[in-house]
Amino acid sequence: MSVDGEPKIFVVVGLPGVGKSTVLNMAINRLREEGYSVELINFGDFMLKLLVSKGLVRSRDEIRKLPLRVQQEVQAKAAEGIREYFSRRAMSSRGLIGFVDTHAMVKTPTGVWPGLPEHVIRRLRPHTIIIVESSPEDIVSRQLRDLTRARRDYANVELVKELLMLNRVFSVASAVLVGASIAVVFNVEGRPEMAAEEIVNIVKHV
Ligand code: AMP
Ligand code: MG
Numbered sequence: 001m002s003v004d005g006e007p008k009i010f011v012v013v014g015l016p017g018v019g020k021s022t023v024l025n026m027a028i029n030r031l032r033e034e035g036y037s038v039e040l041i042n043f044g045d046f047m048l049k050l051l052v053s054k055g056l057v058r059s060r061d062e063i064r065k066l067p068l069r070v071q072q073e074v075q076a077k078a079a080e081g082i083r084e085y086f087s088r089r090a091m092s093s094r095g096l097i098g099f100v101d102t103h104a105m106v107k108t109p110t111g112v113w114p115g116l117p118e119h120v121i122r123r124l125r126p127h128t129i130i131i132v133e134s135s136p137e138d139i140v141s142r143q144l145r146d147l148t149r150a151r152r153d154y155a156n157v158e159l160v161k162e163l164l165m166l167n168r169v170f171s172v173a174s175a176v177l178v179g180a181s182i183a184v185v186f187n188v189e190g191r192p193e194m195a196a197e198e199i200v201n202i203v204k205h206v
Pocket of ligand 1: 016043045060061063064075101103106114115116120
């Protein structure tokens, strides 16, 4: 872990339904057990708080339907706030692993939009972009089970295959802007601890 008080930031992306939150939480628990200072921030939660305080939305699925200009402005503010939060925590604990749970691409009514455009990725300055993936069949069945979210767009295996590829393309485009590495971590159905272990190993090598 760094002794200079700078946080090491890992941006974690993946299509809804890959099991990103499950895998991340397992990885974080293991790292904390081993004595690492670790913080996790969900980018969508951070944006939602900013937008709710302005009275612009009530739920997270409304975010991606806002005018793009508004989303971009809040997206940049969220990135800045997240970086600041990690920097403060890193100073008080002499080093920090900061995970950002987010998306490399966001579906909007006017097309697919980058979740990590230049104004975001430069503020976050991640060491690595971790892409969590699952088989297209597993993604579809998990999304069909998730009744809490409006996710009918993803209910087709062929479409999910294309989106998995597009997600890698968007991730690479963002990584290149800041010289971050890319790691693809595969989450096997029923074995999230394997993907969690891969993430733990990536973090330990930094
Ligand atoms: P989640 O619940 O983590 O799947 O994300 C909820 C919502 O937050 C997404 O549908 C997006 O509208 C928004 N969001 C998350 N990350 C970003 C980002 N990097 N840029 C823009 N919007 C984001
Ligand atoms: Mg999630």
